[in-house]
Amino acid sequence: MRGALLHAVGDDKLDIRDDLTPVPVGPGDVRVKIRATGVCHSDLSAISGVLPMPLPVVPGHEGAGVVVEAGDQVTTLQPGDHVIISWTPACGACPDCLAGQPFLCSAHMTNSFVTPRFHYDGGTPAFAMAGCGTWSEEIVVPWQGAIKVDPEVPFEAAALIGCGVTTGVGAVLNTARVRPGSTVAVVGCGGIGLSVIQGARLSGATTILAIDPLESKHAPALKVGATHAVTPGGLADALGTLTGGRGFDHGFEAVGKSAAIMTAWKATRRGGDVIVVGAGAVDDTVPLSAFSLLFEGKNILSSVYGGADVRRDFPLLAGLYKAGRLDLESMISARLRLSELNDAVAALRGGEALRQIVVFD
């Protein structure tokens, strides 16, 4: 089958091959035929080395498709089911799962670093990003990594729910718990930031400021629910006119850089929440003084995978989409084929893309 393979960190181009095979289906696994997969910045971060991955690796973690085979011990899924792939399958038994934080479960994630999920070239093993590897035609994942979804939800929308939408909307609903009437600033307007904006709109925030250095990102941000949009240089003025200089109740960072976390920090009022959604590098340190950390009274919240329980939240988000409350169409800037993935990665690197979706026949 076809799929994209990264051989070395920093490689310019992915090796798009037609001789990949997924590993055999174990008793607790399902094999899924991928029908749509998104191009998230985390994929680019895996390719550039910001997010560590075992090599060679098939990138892709935001996907949806159809179950084609289920292992003997799988009771909740069967061939023909439409599913959304979860990049953090919750084991259900570790302390994080038992504490009600399945988004922190590292059981399968850890396993993905030591257990190859594909073979190519007649038997050479290859890993899968977060154990998923949705930039291929078929994947084998544990049953907890494939969440059944209403078949009326198009695969493209389902794929977006698999990472971007759950991460962004979940950061608002689950992590920050934004209340009606709140004021929200969102730093970064890619697929994640646009999803945060949609979550803020759904939560009844009355002022939603989108912040992105690329002015081309401002119109899509306003389209999905931002009430105002500025470049980072315009933040000081916006703080004055929109909050009387006080700052926003919530400042979301959806970029993955310490500089953007500092923008979110500056945007947030005393006592407000700074929510870190972007996935930054291990050596990118946030320059916050011990004095500020205490006396500005702000709370820094981490939001991994939108603080979601995907078994609850994927269907919830699919329902919001079906009810016309989530505008996923406006988040898709291009639809392409698997063979065009290198162009998609280049476009994401260039900064102009929103979400690009690879569709399969």
Ligand SMILES: NC(=O)c1ccc[n+]([C@@H]2O[C@H](COP(=O)([O-])OP(=O)(O)OC[C@H]3O[C@@H](n4cnc5c(N)ncnc54)[C@H](O)[C@@H]3O)[C@@H](O)[C@H]2O)c1
């Ligand atoms: N928390 C999670 O579980 C999770 C899940 C998925 C993705 N992510 C991370 O979220 C981040 C965003 O992902 P994406 O797919 O939306 O990326 P993207 O590349 O599509 O969008 C990033 C946006 O940030 C803007 N930007 C760059 N520098 C900026 C700055 N200094 N200030 C303000 N805006 C700036 C860019 O112009 C771009 O519009 C990435 O770090 C990604 O890895 C986190």
Ligand SMILES: [Zn+2]
């Ligand atoms: Zn992602």
Ligand SMILES: [Zn+2]
């Ligand atoms: Zn667990």
